[in-house]
Amino acid sequence: MDYRPRPEDSRFILNAVLDAPSKLRALAPFAEVDEALQAQVLEEAARFVAEAVAPINRSGDEIGCRFANGEVATPPGFREAYQAFVDGGWPGLSAAAEDGGQGLPTVLEAILYEWLSAANHGLTMAPGLLHGAYACLKHHGSDELKARYLSKIATGEWLATMCLTEAHAGSDLGQVRTRAMPQADGSLRVSGGKIFISGGEHDLTPNIVHLVLCRMPDAPAGPKGLSLVLVPKLLPDGARNAVHCERIEEKMGLHGSPTCTMRFDDATGWLVGEPGRGLAAMFVMMNAARLHVALQGIGLLDAAWQKAGAYAAERRQMRAPGAVVPASRGAEAADLIAEHPAIRRILDTQRAWIDGARTLAYRSALMLDVAAHDADPKARERAQRWCSLVTPVLKAACTQQAFHGASECLQVFGGHGYVREWGIEQIVRDARVTMIYEGTNEIQAIDLLVRKVLPDGGAGMSAVLLELRDTLDASRDADADVQRRLAQLRYLGTTIAMAAHANPVLPYEVADDYLRAVMLAMLAWAWARIDAAEASEAERAARAGPAAALRRWVLPEFDMRLAIVKRACEGVAMAHDAAKTPAAAG
Template identity: 45%
Template sequence: MQYQAPVDDMMFLIKDVFNLEQRFKGIADFADFDSELYAAILEEAGKFSTNVLQPINRSGDEEGCQYDDGVVTTPKGFKEAYQAYVEGGWQSLTANPQYGGQGLPKALHVLVEEMFYATNTSFCLYGSLTAGAYHLLQAHADDATKDKYLPKLISGEWSGSMCLTEAHAGSDLGILKTKAEPQEDGSYKLSGSKIFITGGEHDMADNIIHLVLARLPDAPAGPKGISLFLVPKFMVNDDGSIGERNAIRCGSIEHKMGIKASSTCVMNMDNATGFIIDGPHQGLRCMFTMMNLERLSIGLQGIGLGEMSYQQAFDYANERLQGRAEGVEGTAPIIRHGDVQRMLKTMQCYTQAGRALAVWLGAWLDEAFHSTDDAVIAKAQNMAALLTPVAKAFFTDIGYEVCTIGQQVFGGHGYVREWGMEQHVRDARIAQIYEGTNGIQALDLIGRKIVANKGAFLSELLTDMRVDIEGFSDSAQKSLLIEQLNGLEDLSYKVVENFSDDHDKQQYIACDYLHFMALSLYAYLWLKMAEAGQDSKRESMEFYFKRLLPRAYGLKKSIENELGL
């Protein structure tokens, strides 16, 4: 089946649920944008997804990337699709207009990225890493570096990569070993190997700009001794033209369970020339700018694949005839069976609530990056910090669950390749692992975003939500939501009181806590969507409160048992 971009649902979020035009009224950078423009961009993104990306998704999975003596070739059609992607301006959507970007809101971009992940996750990853690279350089590089590298990263002529992981150093970056030796001309020579580097080598862009974490000779041990370096595949001359080949090369590519058309590389540096970004020992601080954006992006992978799986399962359920159903003569389509309805409704409820949270988080990021009001910026930074690990982990945990449910709707046909459902499951699985495993996200949430500030970020968010809820119509669901949020707040303070100094206990309950928070936020978003006035949303909201929110009760009890309450 052809992907049907859910533009109507996306515009419902933009206009009716979050009213982005009104929210962004005080942001000068967005003054020329309106809902009509947002709708036009989403329509075009949907066409690009359906007509360009989806047709090469399965073939890309079957062919995969090919490696030959340091050269990586992407599957048939990918170079042409990438050229169309660049020419269409998709790489530059949120980038700074000063360097050739379009300066559009992240709250819009999350929806575009969802479509691209839905139709071709492997392809979307290349552009995602490039976007992260130019946002990092925009935030932390000096003006000369920005002038030299940003225009061609933003245009997509060059791509970017993020070189963190080493064979012995995954989530624990403090023990990485890659070395950087200072040179008399102000450059550095880097030596070492990085693994699992998405887009580290490929044949679609003229140059690849690697952002590499490494240690200086006098660096202190641990995370505080890490510096960040820009290491181009080809050196860049003063006039912006490409120069000689740098000593950073792909040693091999991984043979993976999924995302096979995305090149996952081992990158070897042997006195490769690099340039330090933002001074010595600032590497992790800089890299978190990129990592946090990538974490939201990977979360969107879960939503996009979930949406694609839902659309295919829904169509199949309407066509597949099996069994009997009341009111149907002869064999009935399986969508008439209650268990299939349950599966489809579960897929839909999780995916649409995740989309809403993505737009909400995108709006906070827009305020953090574009507002000129210090109070607005501070609050937006707090909210983005709180919600990012929730989005990355829950979107991907649930995205994988949704894809397996979609496979289940197809029965035996879901297990064979020709229907495409098994690819969604394989592609979705990695999202729970890379860009910080979901366990790491949960530890970040409970340790840094709850315990460290004694629940202040959450209290700030709940205050806003409660003000909003006061305006909702009285209903059983409103009462349940108020009770749920009170329970979230109470549980969070108990975690702070009991586990502040016990990191082992924090780890033990972290994933349950993250899921409990996410289910609570989804309940708020479902009621907010229902209040915006769509009957279909009200029906889905009622299903969520009846069938999915109760999962939170078991999680809460599990955490309380661990707290000894």
């Protein structure tokens, strides 16, 4: 059973829960993008994903990418599917019209990528890297570079990579050693090795545009010495540049995407942005890229949920306790496993995560649109603050749930889940990487708490939480419960900030718990909004199970995380007091 997008589910979140159409219409570039056009784009996207992308997912996993003589062959059907993607104008959905794009809102592109990832994570990696490259070049490229590369990238005619990691420099980009030597003609000669380069070499497009993090001569040590250099596979005159793929990795999953070890041997490139400002040039696309990874997580979880739900609605094993037994059925007849409480719990829990996480991720994508286009600078700033604080939360929490939730869905299949046949184990293997790339989940937690929440004493996060509070109606029980959680979170930020004065290591120890607490409170908020949205009786009934699962099985973790953090902070306070008290005799 291949994944099928369900546009009605995403549109419910977008329109009924988030009121996206009116928010988008208020932004100048999208004044004409009405609900009907949005619906049409999503219907077409869903059809494309279901017909062209989903069917080659399993063969993409089983056959995988093949490497020989410096060249990479993608799995059968990938070239044709990618060409159809380009022909349909999908790569440039949110790119500016002047660059050959469609000029549509980021939020529509977000939904497209959620579905693409759900249908075929491996294939989706290729165009998924275009958007960051486009943003970098658009904001930091010279006019000459833009004229040569921007529309090729916007339209997906040429694919792109981000070449950051080196064998000894993974999470620690400050250790990057690849050198870029300036030449008399203004170009650079790039030398060094990069690893884990997704799409570093392939047969999908004739040219590949690499954005390479390098160090120029006399650059200071550490991250401030890094520059970003554009190195194309084919030079402007058509000659092959001195950049080569040495091998591709054997991985746990994601076999449809080649993970390349790249060698630059005095390859020709051009600076993007200023020397020493390479990381800054990349930051322009950081929030969007991390949100995309969160959406991969949501998509993969949805794919796993679809598969497990379909299996549970067909497979019969044993009597289910509490199942209604029609008189026509013998006492020994087996019930659908969907009727067994343990299976119901697994399925409803994933659904609660999917809809809640979608609400937050689509809202973040809307905020990217607002941050880019709102006429009011205050509104842009608020949107930017949301993206800065919520993106690491979504990246870490959605990818963790993708892996763990897909594993729970595998469990629904029993032994059948462990074999290839049903495709569920592929989702677990594919999803695992999302917890690692674009910054490991541990780094997301540190980014959130240490780099973003604590430096302003929690003021920014408080503002975001107050914004959420103001959307609620305290006369509703569910909303009051969410308000309580949001207030607890604000207090928690203060508690950590105080403890951090006494023990600066503490925030690093509890960063993960803090991030989880934020995500869970925000999930509760999302479901309060879902609950308040206009919906038919049937839709409401379908959401009763997931809503109960959230309350019963998911949200109790919030109190646990709070307790963990508080106890750690108390421990610091006690150690601090003890240290200040002169030791007693003996």
